[in-house]
Amino acid sequence: MDGLPLLPTTVVGSYPVPEWMERLKTEYFRGRMSHAQLQDVHEMAIKAALRDQELAGIDIVSDGELRRDNDLDYFLARLPGIEIPHTAKDFYFDYYDTRVRAPLPPPTGDAPLGLADDFAFTAAQTDRPIKFSFTGPFSLARRVHNEAYADRRDLVFAIARHLNAEAHALAARGARLLQIDEPFLAGYPHEAETAVEAVNIVTEGVDVTWGLHVCYGNRYARPSWEGHYDFLFPAVLDARVDQLVLEFARKGYDDLTVVAKHGWDRAVGVGVVDVKTNHVETPDLVASRIRGALELVPAERLVINPDCGLRNVTGAVARAKLAAMVSGAAQVRGELTGAPDPDPEPDPDAPRGGATR
Template sequence: EMYRGDMATYFAERLDGFSISGLVRSYGNRYYRKPVAVGDIHWREPISVEMFKYAQSLTDKPVKGMLTGPYTMMDWSFNEHYPNREALAMALAEAIHQEAVELEQAGAKYIQIDEPAVSTRPEELEIAIKAMGVVTNGLKAHTLTHICYGDFEKIYPRMLDIPVDQIDLEMANSHYDLLDTFRKAPFTKAIGLGVVDVHSHVLESVDEVADGIRRTLEVIPAERIFVDPDCGLKTRTVEEAKDKMRVVVKAANRVKKELQLCPRISSSTHGAIRRARTRRASATARRTSSSRSGQWRRTRVGRSKPSTSPASPVSRSSSRMAAC
């Protein structure tokens, strides 16, 4: 994010069909150069893949691919070419889909398609849903979108139909008010739970962030909660950003310890566990074959298979968090 300048202009500069205008006020004293759609929008070449690869090379943990969504890019651009806003959004969706495919092929297991503008025009939510369907179509990665700072009561629960696996929301800045809304109509997707205010220089305490997570657990189960900042940390200094992230990690770890939760087992580890158990079961059956009947062996092997019941450690490990 720190390298991109504006999140819409960065991508527009690298797509065919856009020119870039002069400075336009965004909010407060922040300005950006607004894109102008002047021709057919087309994806030209990978935009974010090299940066993703570099970031991923620095860690063994998964790094998200980060894209700006088609509805937001449409809303934050001037349209001098397409007949209407929906047509521009759908053209952008095709281009952004291609970038998402490139990220997935580069190894991205999580792809975030930011749509901060979705909450500002409730009457156009259907356009956003339709466009996102094009972006995420066929992707195997875990997909998520970020929506922030709007009147969610006008788009909820319909926004749950946005075709992504997870929706990331600012919660700290709004004092977790959305939890009351979720009590009335359950939040059925995974949630990116914003727990620190990125528009404040004040550093939250671990206690208050942990309390926000606990409050959310009353409404949404742990396996569907991903804890993160409210929004991008670009408006904070590097040290402020690091300090806020340290608080997020400490608070999340504290609550996980309280609940005796541990990180989920990866699918590859999950498979290895199953294979090891099957091998052990087969070996046991072979060793006892001389003294037991064939029927006993079949029963023994059957019992050794991992249970698929809700209480099974293996089945629990397939969710985001598993009981230790």
């Protein structure tokens, strides 16, 4: 993407859901709030999340995934052919029980998930480049009770074709950076080749910058699996994506040697703040982590981000972590370019005046 500084900063996708919003979303799923009211809540929260990111100095912002109750349901509930017997929830973050009884119908050229409309709303609220993320077909298929396909791979690929239609619609509305999230892949490392095949169906013919995010799970701020990123290779070398977005701050940076050893020659989104703790990293610690990454990845191929989404930390912690990340990246950028740090961004916790667009 043009116009970005060296070592651009971004987020992985999700942003904290305030307690008041959790209560309101749960009220909706208990039938006590209208859909129109819920949409108003979503839009207000998205505007606030964008403002937080702008004040922190983030170069590439996101909508915080704040319309989504979790990483799966928003997509599965809109996919033609997916059945959800019970749509009520005791808590908004719970997963639906979903099933497929017959092969999914092929895409018809429309985009029933409505992701392009979500992007357009976000684009109207900010002048900064936007990363728009969505859960990938492998992870979506893992939560579907399959009664239609003899081989689950066929379900994964059918979902991928629908996501490809959504990606075309997103690009047509102006999206330039799309990210596929595969949070379940680390739990099924022997299926990396299937996941990569599906990723290539999603990206087929969509001329944007593509990211692929793979972490070890972030449900309630806890990892679902442990391991090393060597399971991605060599399969991921065939993925038609422009960057890998990976978790390092929590796990350590030994896995960067795996990425380098296997000859990954595209961008790496390197996690430099741990989203599974409320401890706030200092800018100096962030800078040291970036310097370590630069020993294996050249600066022009390095993107700076948290390990994963920020949903499970508080708003104050998220703002502080993002501010530290931006400051640490600025330190290293200044060392590389010889230019002094720009004027600091406003304190993200300072009182705010005026209205967010």
